[in-house]
Amino acid sequence: MLLEVENIHTAYGLSRVLFGVSIKINAGEVVALLGRNGVGKTTTLRSIMGLNPPHIGSIKWRGREIVGLPPYEIARRGIAFVPEDRRIFSDLTVWENLDVAIKSSGAKGPDWTLERVFALFPALEPIRGRRGGYLSGGEQQMLTIARALMGNPQLLLLDEPSEGLAPIVVQQLGEQISRLKQEGMTILLSEQNSEFSLSLSDKVYILEKGEVRFEGSVDEFIQDEETYRSYLTV
Amino acid sequence: MFATGTSPCASRKGATAREGFVLMSLPDPSFLIIQALNGLTNAMFLFLIASGLSIIFGVLGVLNFAHGSLYMLGAYLTHQCVSFFVDVPGYFWWAVILASLAVALLGGVIERLFLRRLYHREELYQLLFTYALVLILSDLAKLIWGTDQFSVSRPAILKGAVEIFGQYFPKYNVVIIFLGPCIAFLFWFIMLRTRWGRMIRAAALDRETLGALGVNVNLLFTVVFVSGSWLAGLGGALVSPVSAIVPGMDVEIIINAFIVVVIGGLGSFWGTFLGALIVGQVYSLGILVLPRLSMVFIYVLMVLVLIIRPWGLLGRSLQR
Numbered sequence: 001m002l003l004e005v006e007n008i009h010t011a012y013g014l015s016r017v018l019f020g021v022s023i024k025i026n027a028g029e030v031v032a033l034l035g036r037n038g039v040g041k042t043t044t045l046r047s048i049m050g051l052n053p054p055h056i057g058s059i060k061w062r063g064r065e066i067v068g069l070p071p072y073e074i075a076r077r078g079i080a081f082v083p084e085d086r087r088i089f090s091d092l093t094v095w096e097n098l099d100v101a102i103k104s105s106g107a108k109g110p111d112w113t114l115e116r117v118f119a120l121f122p123a124l125e126p127i128r129g130r131r132g133g134y135l136s137g138g139e140q141q142m143l144t145i146a147r148a149l150m151g152n153p154q155l156l157l158l159d160e161p162s163e164g165l166a167p168i169v170v171q172q173l174g175e176q177i178s179r180l181k182q183e184g185m186t187i188l189l190s191e192q193n194s195e196f197s198l199s200l201s202d203k204v205y206i207l208e209k210g211e212v213r214f215e216g217s218v219d220e221f222i223q224d225e226e227t228y229r230s231y232l233t234v
Numbered sequence: 235m236f237a238t239g240t241s242p243c244a245s246r247k248g249a250t251a252r253e254g255f256v257l258m259s260l261p262d263p264s265f266l267i268i269q270a271l272n273g274l275t276n277a278m279f280l281f282l283i284a285s286g287l288s289i290i291f292g293v294l295g296v297l298n299f300a301h302g303s304l305y306m307l308g309a310y311l312t313h314q315c316v317s318f319f320v321d322v323p324g325y326f327w328w329a330v331i332l333a334s335l336a337v338a339l340l341g342g343v344i345e346r347l348f349l350r351r352l353y354h355r356e357e358l359y360q361l362l363f364t365y366a367l368v369l370i371l372s373d374l375a376k377l378i379w380g381t382d383q384f385s386v387s388r389p390a391i392l393k394g395a396v397e398i399f400g401q402y403f404p405k406y407n408v409v410i411i412f413l414g415p416c417i418a419f420l421f422w423f424i425m426l427r428t429r430w431g432r433m434i435r436a437a438a439l440d441r442e443t444l445g446a447l448g449v450n451v452n453l454l455f456t457v458v459f460v461s462g463s464w465l466a467g468l469g470g471a472l473v474s475p476v477s478a479i480v481p482g483m484d485v486e487i488i489i490n491a492f493i494v495v496v497i498g499g500l501g502s503f504w505g506t507f508l509g510a511l512i513v514g515q516v517y518s519l520g521i522l523v524l525p526r527l528s529m530v531f532i533y534v535l536m537v538l539v540l541i542i543r544p545w546g547l548l549g550r551s552l553q554r
C-alpha cells in the first residue's frame with residue numbers, strides 16, 4: 001500500500017468538512033475521487049499534502065505516519081499536489097516555475113528532467129521564457145503538472161485538472177495523464193467531470209458531504225451507475 | 235529627519251548650506267557637481283537601508299520598523315569594534331565586517347524566535363512587534379553607549395580627497411558611490427540568476443505553493459530576514475565615518491527609508507534604487523535653494539507620488 005488515508009476529520013476553523021474519509025491507493029493505480037461542488041475533494045487532497053492537516057485520523061505514506069509533517073517534508077517524501085487553481089508563480093517564467101520545483105534532496109522516483117517534461121508537454125517548450133501570468137488556462141494546467149513532476153514524485157494529487165478548459169484541451173490533457181499512468185505514475189484524481197476521470201481510473205471513490213459514499217472498481221461503478229450518478233449530478 | 239544633523243545627508247549640512255549661500259551670488263558648475271556627488275553618496279546609503287526594508291516586505295510581507303534600529307546598532311557596534319581593534323591593521327574593515335555580521339545574527343534571532351510566530355496573525359501584530367523592537371533596541375543602545383555622540387575616523391587608505399573640477403571630494407565617498415551599484419548588481423544577480431533568487435521571488439508570490447513543492451519556506455524566510463538585516467547593519471557600519479553616531483539615528487533613517495520606498499515602490503528592487511537616487515539628489519540640490527528646509531522638497535515629492543501613483547514610481551498596484 002502506497003498511501004493509506006484512514007478515517008480523517010478535517011475542519012477549517014470551526015467549520016467541519018471531512019467526517020472520517022478513508023482512501024487506499026496502491027502503487028501504479030489511478031484513483032478517481034468524485035463528488036459535487038463543495039463535498040470536500042480539495043480538502044481531502046490538502047489534508048494529505050499537509051496543507052490542512054486532519055485533527056483526527058491517520059495518513060500513512062509507505063507505512064509511515066505523515067500527519068503533522070510540514071508540507072515541504074511531505075513533498076520531499078514523494079507526494080506532489082497540483083492545485084485546482086493552478087497557482088503558477090505569475091512573475092516567474094515557465095522555465096523558472098519548473099526550476100524552483102526541482103528538489104535537492106528527498107524522494108527517489110523516476111527521474112524527471114526538463115527534456116522529459118517537455119516531451120510530455122511539447123506546448124511548453126516554445127514558451128519556456130514566457131512569464132506564468134501570460135499563459136492560457138491549458139498552458140497553466142500543463143505547467144502545474146509539469147512543475148509537480150520536476151520534484152520526482154511517486155504520487156500525484158491532481159485537483160480538478162479539467163476544470164475550466166475547452167473540450168479539445170481536456171481531451172489532450174486526458175491523453176497526457178494516461179501517458180503518465182503508462183509510465184507507472186500513481187495518481188489521485190479529484191474530478192466533477194466523471195467522463196474524463198473514469199476513462200483514466202482504476203478505482204473510484206465518491207464523496208458526499210465529507211464522507212465516502214461509494215468505493216470500488218470502475219467496473220463496479222459503471223454496473224450500478226444509476227445509483228451513484230445521483231451523487232455526482234445535481 | 236535630516237534636519238537634526240545626524241544623517242549622512244545632514245552631516246555635511248553645515249558646510250553645504252554655507253557654500254549654497256555663496257552659490258546664490260556666484261553660480262559655480264563644479265560646485266553643483268560636487269553637490270550632486272554628495273547626493274549620490276547619500277543615495278547609496280539610502281539604497282543600502284531601503285533595499286533591505288523593501289525585500290523583507292516583498293518576501294515576508296512584514297513592514298519592519300526596526301530596520302532603522304538594526305542600522306543604528308551597526309553603527310554603534312562599528313564604533314565599539316573600532317575601539318577594540320585600533321592596533322590591528324585594517325581595523326576599520328574588520329569592524330565593518332564584524333558589526334554587520336553581528337547585526338545579521340541578531341536579525342536571525344529576531345526572525346526565528348519572534349517574528350515567525352506572527353506571520354499568520356494580522357499585520358497589526360507584526361507592526362506592533364517591530365515597533366516594540368524599535369523602543370527596546372533604542373533603550374538598549376542608550377543603556378550600553380549612553381547618549382553621547384560618537385564618531386569613527388575614516389580608514390587610513392581612504393583619508394583625504396580627490397580633486398574634481400577644482401573641488402575636493404572625500405575619497406571615502408567615492409568608494410561608497412561605487413559600492414552602491416556593486417551591491418545593487420549583486421542583489422540583481424542573486425535574485426534573477428540564481429536558484430535561491432528564483433525561490434525567493436516564488437516565495438514572495440505564493441509561499442504555500444512553494445512549500446508544497448518541497449521548499450522549506452521557513453528557512454528561506456530566515457535567510458531573507460538575515461540578509462536584509464545584514465544590509466541594514468552594513469549601512470550603519472559604513473555610515474559611521476561620515477555621520478555622528480547618536481541616539482535617534484534609528485528613527486531618522488527609517489523615516490527616510492520609508493520615503494524612498496514610498497517614492498520608488500515598496501517591494502520593487504529598481505524602484506528602491508530609483509527612489510534612493512531621487513531622494514539623495516532632491517535633498518542635496520534642494521539644500522541650495524532652501525538651505526534650512528530642503529526636506530520640504532522631499533515631502534512634497536512624496537505627497538505627489540502618493541497622489542499620482544500611490545504604489546510608487548516602479549511599484550505595482552496592489553489590485554489584482
Ligand SMILES: Nc1ncnc2c1ncn2[C@@H]1O[C@H](COP(=O)(O)OP(=O)(O)OP(=O)(O)O)[C@@H](O)[C@H]1O
Nearest residue numbers: 012015017035036037038039040041042043044192
Ligand atoms: N478555507 C476555507 N475556509 C472555510 N471553509 C472552507 C475553506 N475551503 C473550503 N471550505 C468549505 O469546505 C467545504 C469543502 O470544500 P472543498 O473545497 O474541499 O470542496 P470540493 O469538493 O473541492 O469542491 P469543488 O468541486 O467546488 O472544488 C465547502 O463547503 C467549502 O465551503
Ligand SMILES: [Mg+2]
Nearest residue numbers: 041042043084
Ligand atoms: Mg475543489
